[in-house]
Amino acid sequence: MSGGNRHGSVYAADLDASLTADADALWGWHGTSFYLRGFANSGQSIGALTGDALGINNWETGYRAAKLLEAWVDHEFADGRTSLRAGVYDTTTEFDASKTDALFINNASGMNTPLVTSGRNGPSTFATTGLGVRLRYRLSDAWTLKAAVLDGVPGDPNRPTYTIIALRPHDGALLFGELRYHAPDGRRFDIGAWRYTAKFDRLDSPVSGAGVEGFGQQGVYLAGDIMLTHAPDAPLTGLSLGVRLGHSDPRFGRFSDFGSIALTYNAIRPGHPDRIGLALTCVATSPAFRTRSAALDSPVGHRECTVEATYRYVVNNWLNVQPDVQFVSQPIYAPTAGHALALGLRLAVSFDSSHHD
DSSP states (O other), rough: OSSSSSOOOOEEEEEEEEEEEHHHHHOOTTTEEEEEEEEEEEOOOOOHOOOHHHHHHOTTTEEEEEEEEEEEEEEEEEETTTEEEEEEOOOGGGGGTTTTTTOHHHHHHHHHHHTTTTTOOOSBBBBBBBEEEEEEEEEEEEEEEEEEEEESSOTTTOOSSSSSOOOOGOOEEEEEEEEEOOOSSSSSEEEEEEESOOOOEETSSSSSSSSOOSSSOOOEEEEEEEEEEEEEEEEEEEEEEEEEEEEEOOTTOOOEEEEEEEEEEOOOOOOOEEEEEEEEEEEEOOHHHHHHHHHTTOOOSSSEEEEEEEEEEEEEEEEEEEEEEEEEOOOTTTTTTOOEEEEEEEEEOOOOOOOOO
16 A cells, blocks of 8 residues: 555455345245344454545454344235335445446445445444335336335444444434336446435534534435447346446535446456456545534545456355455545555455355
């Protein structure tokens, strides 16, 4: 790592385990499934070196912990057209998701930065999740409507290393809604919105004196994927383009605007699912956040952009090797640094018992 706040090297390790139970096969509960997922991690923070806001490493949490991430039950109705899911739920598995962006290691590839940094403890997503209910309705073969109501403050911001599942009256709720178009040839388009029901301190209120609270921490996002080139007999094999945009109310959020564009190619080695990709991601701080930070002698930058180049080499069915390069222009939390350069290597070892007798 060079540039940013200081030079250095770090490591991060993450163990992720999940269990899926088909209640239909086990007990004859038609259309019902259960899911459990948890993680344990260790390592250091690369963000402390780079001073970036987007997040170089989507495994990074800032602390060492072992936590529950998901524990839900899902039931399908009306021949699978309607699905109701309830329990501890990770929103990034279904909302603001891009298949193109899924290759990349930067944290912003999972959820747009204005949304992931919203609220008092972020939305229900890695590494802190909470209770929620999600309804999905398939309007047609191509169109799907999703809505969710989630705990407004998942976990406990003062005890991030613990798994805390609690619904506190003053926390309010986080509401999600998303409409998706999905075609067999890989074209996908999402438009979504989110809003908290609780009051929040307005960042544009005076720094000295009593803060001003208000309703309105909310935002919108767009996401799309399309195959630019593909083999005649394999519509999902070739060059794909992904675009994502996000915006949040600048009176409340640290980050008001977000955008990313990415290209991935998955036909490098015939018969192997290797992928190579290049992505540009940018985020802008809200004027109120910049003004408040300057008044508190902790100035932040205006706009940060990261270029990421990565290649996931599939060694076999249980080992992936992924070299990664990220160049950060104008890191927001290191405004005098100018840039940061991060070189990384990710090793992913996986085991799926469903593929074994």
